[in-house]
Amino acid sequence: MGARRAVITGVGAVSAFGVGYEALANGLAAGRSAVGPIRSFDARTFPTRVAGEVPIEKTNALFLEKHRGVLLHVGEAGTWEESGLLRDRKVCFGLVAAAEAWRHARCGTAERKGALSIGLGLEQAFLEDLAEELDEGEIRVGAGDLAGGEGVRFRSRVDLTAEKIRSVVGLSGRVAVHASACAAGGMAVAHAASLIERGAADAVLCGAADSMVNPLGIGGMSRLGAPSPRAEPSACRPFDRRRDGLVVGEGAAMFVVEEESRARARGAEPLAVIAGYATTQDAYRATAPRPDGSRALAAMERAVRRANLTPADVGYVNAHGTGTPLNDPAEAKAIRALFGDVPTSSIKGAVGHLMAAAGAIELAACLLAFTRDLLPGTAHFEEPDPECPINVIGPKPLAKRVDYVLSNSFGFGGQNVSVLLGRPR
């Protein structure tokens, strides 16, 4: 590695525990789960009725103005609400988390030259608007008169959140939108570190935002059979013998990542060093992870190597741990093969699977290892599974001081990313 090191100097989060990083940190430190019945839409007839839902029913101008503070111009959020932009919950979550990270790192004018690297989930389609255009079994949308009227949005563009963060924060650097499904958040943070290390940026606002807690998101995942069929708060039980699926979550986590010497020179306090990262592809099937976990193992191995460490240096693995029958054994095999008995947990039982934002919220959770000497627990884990032969931390967090932690994220389609964080010196 070169002399330039990437450090995290600010963090912001929105999760099922509430708005703000402290809500996430305190919830995980208390070993609680925030999964519960869906409230933002009437999901009573849907196959999945629980989620790791951010505890607000509507994302609107009021929500943004309450949490965004001075970065918004007067009336700006109201205009966005009128034009339907805030119906996509991840736009609001991303903006709020970005503002918190920006303030936490005490960024100023100089950091506005920085880049934005963000993982975002797929477009939110608005079925009720599309329904207005239904004509004899066909949806007639397109150019000209078929483009919809005032306030109509057939979908929100993938990069809408990035566009708004760039504009509101006033960033003048490059913008990269990672569209790598559940690996997007981890990839965005890894990309930020790469930009810093190779001198392409001195500061990067990075992370991810997503929400699939909407009729098509929840419905589409249900059709795939990915969520647990149990509509209970304990529906997601990563690595547990009785696990039967994931729980959809939503939210955002954003970080300010800077070149270390520059960050220290301006008085910013590093929360963690991004010591290593790597990506691989399963190249197996569209519908399932590679059962032997070999490409996930390759990503973890390479992240450790890039950090100039050995597996024994890693004191905690934050697993992708979806709680699905197929993911957990494959990942467990890979973790066991590389790290042996290292303490491992998944926070998806507590906050749900944040999809594109999963890697980001889980990296935010990993900061607990350095800020509070706590390794997050695995909510609802009770019965170990011989198919997952790893040292799973139970529902309560483990008090332990470690210097390096590794976080995995694996996307639908086979994209894998591992990010390795180190305790700042």
Add this chain to the structure above:
Amino acid sequence: MRLDGKGLPIVAVSTLTTAGLSGRGLGRRVFESNHPLPSEIDAPAPSRPEDVRQRKLMSRAAWFSTLVMRGALTEARWDEGRAEIGAFFGVGASGAEMDEVARLVAASMEDGRFSLARCGREGLDACNPLFAFQIMNNFTLCHGAILEGLGGPNAAFFSRGSGTVTALEEACASINAGACERALVGGADTALHPVTMAELEREGFLRQGLKPAEGAAALAIAATAEAPLGYVEAVRVFPVDRPRGALVPRTGVLRDAAVPAAFDALEDQPCDVVVLAPWGAPAREALMDLPEMLEAELSVDASLSLGESLAAAPALAWALALDLLVHLDKPRALVLSAGPDGDLGAVVLGKGGA
């Protein structure tokens, strides 16, 4: 990013346009005004059993991407060690089949209105259970990687232009860092999807001359190669200021940004060929004086011939430029793309020895 020495070798290229699937010849066809106008592409149908199976899970762009990835791999003769080959692509919007969406919505109607309760009870069951795989943006990259066994470093960037340039930059960075020795890089997209067309209309792009198109292109790049087609000498995204809340910069601001961007990318080296990829009239006006300022012998406006295919547009322009270098025996080309995301992408390509 300026690449050391001659740059990173480009071993192969594959494009899918209205002229079909081809390895070379795009530049010559455009240069000779012999390229079919942009319209819906008559893409080859899947024939291999695994393609037929997987095509059902694919969007149109994902199938395009698979075709050009396979084309580039074949031309590069990269049959071995595919598990270590990287893949970096600019990908576009969700390409959900409208028939699927219509079935879901139609089955969710009650008394002439969309009913959430009915959607949960009956609507969801009316569409393909694997519908979600069709709509995931990253599957434009992943289907090809799965079918061709590419297991190396990878990234999918959402792109309306600069995301695809970022994909090239990250592929180069990945090779430079030793994360892989070979990578496929490119973009695939369709701006002809009805919802994308509505989006472009609402955003005002169609009124300003954006010609929606579709297509795909992939380059095979490597750390080293004997007699490559060409080299990536430099690649960089240049962010351009725009008024708060505006989608794209003003024409004058884009023009003022394009000049230093071009010189910065070239680092004062001469440039024989300039290929521009402006999304529409305002961007075209901003870039039109550049070839003369750079004293280029030849300039081509890729968008006039190929239309605006969003995530695919920059990659098609690179393929076009590379082919012109080979066809006209010129040493260096600058490709400047200005997509509807408002930023500039600059790529400098050098001619190889093939």
